[in-house]
Amino acid sequence: MQLTVVEGDITQQDVDAVVNAANNRMRGGGGVDGAIHAAGGPEVLEDCVRRFPDGLATGDAGWTTAGQLPARWVIHVVGPNYRIGQTERSLLTSCYRRALEVADELGVRTIAFPLISAGIYGWPKDDAILAAVETLRGTPTRVEEARLVAFGRDAYDAIRAVVDREVQE
Template sequence: MTTITLVQGDITRQSVDAIVNAANSSLLGGGGVDGAIHRRGGPAILAECRKLRASQYGKGLRTGQAVATTAGELDARWVIHTVGPRYSHEEDRSELLASCYRESLRIADELGARTVAFPAVSAGIYGWPMEDAARIAVETVRATETSVEEARFVLFDERAYEAFAARVG
């Protein structure tokens, strides 16, 4: 059974097997968590992302999917990039958000990762309400069969931490 832990802080400072990146579909870096991971991880991450774009992900990574690269200079072996959905008032995209967590755990299992650090996918610039993002994240990780021993949610601020803590119990 996977242990869920919560940390308030900087995901790029975590010492884990894999860090999940809330990436954009281009895989070429961006703002928020994505930009921070690329900056701290150094050029090796971007180089592998460019190779992925030049091969099987020519049109980018689809929402809800995940793919791994090196972690570069981060204190991890891999970065698992996943593309979260933008929040919509008109369309329920909850399944796409849940898929980000399931696919990230599937990739972690393929890699042999036992500890994985997750951000609150889609809860930043993609506008997903934090409480609902926490519900989907925690429920999905709990329901997904995986060999990952620790799923660590690394929350940037106190509000996010409290939303996840209310779900973890």
């Protein structure tokens, strides 16, 4: 699998699936979740309510329509909230692994990920980047391209540095 890094808006990525950093309730929220629901339109929320009436557990993943997004599917993952004591790294890496498993079930070839839990959920950014890169590189999948979408230049530079370092090692 090719791992790429781009700076931009995850809602504008022309890929088979985008990954949404959702909350347990699966009813929309702030950050990436709010942006995906806003850009995808009401179909995304309607599908979340229908498919996940009880939400999802932390570390798990499930898919819905992408509504009006350029992607075909949204793969929702529930990242750990570091700020409230969900500090087990396995919960974070499970999000990336489970998203790839769901992608394989759907036949996804291209997928775009945000940096899960590194925003309002407070996961230390350097470790969030390492967890993403290590898990995406180390998980067997039929996905051909996994794209890490950085929101802002500082995030792009930090992710790019880890990806470049991992390639050299």
